[in-house]
Amino acid sequence: MKAKCPYCDREINVTCPSLAERDGVRQVCPLCRHPFLVFRSETHRLMQQTPEMRSISLEETGSCYIEVVDSQLSDERKFALPRGSERSFGRFQTDSDVDLQLPTCDADLDRCHAYFAHDKRGNLTVRDAGSSKGTYVNGEVLQPRERRRLEDGDVVTMGHTSVIVSSEE
Secondary structure (H helix, E strand, C coil): CEEECCCCCCEEECCCCCCCCCCCEEEECCCCCCEEEEECCHHHHHHHCECCECEEECCCCCCEEEEEEECCCCCCEEEEECCCEEEEEEECCCCCCCCEEECCCCCCCCCCCEEEEECCCCCEEEEECCCCCCEEECCEECCCCCEEEECCCCEEEECCEEEEEECCC
16 A cells, blocks of 8 residues: 655555554655554554654545544544544543544543544535434534534534534645
């Protein structure tokens, strides 16, 4: 698979990590000889990145982005949502398999609170997962299990956590 080296920015061949390799795969650029980590998704890269070694994500192009802009997190997070994918969003628990896990103490955010989908035509939607405290789009509450189409700049609020969606980075 082709990707850009995070040091020299030249296109190189890299090995795609398996689904089980959430900690990334260490590789070395054949051109500049710098080591770096390769992650399968931007979510895994953001959760595992270290200041000691640069890393890249093999996320598909044409992604939408979900950026946490207000929560009880110590820092902001941005997650890519590739075309043709659906990911759940919720509060982190060690036994959870939620795609966009947030290490937060937001008790009003369910373990699986909502689903974000980005279809192959580029449409982005959010669907409440039957959450206990509700999901809001630009301040308007969604009914349980209701799906709503999102536009660039929409704000989705779940518990005390708000995210803004954008069509490109």
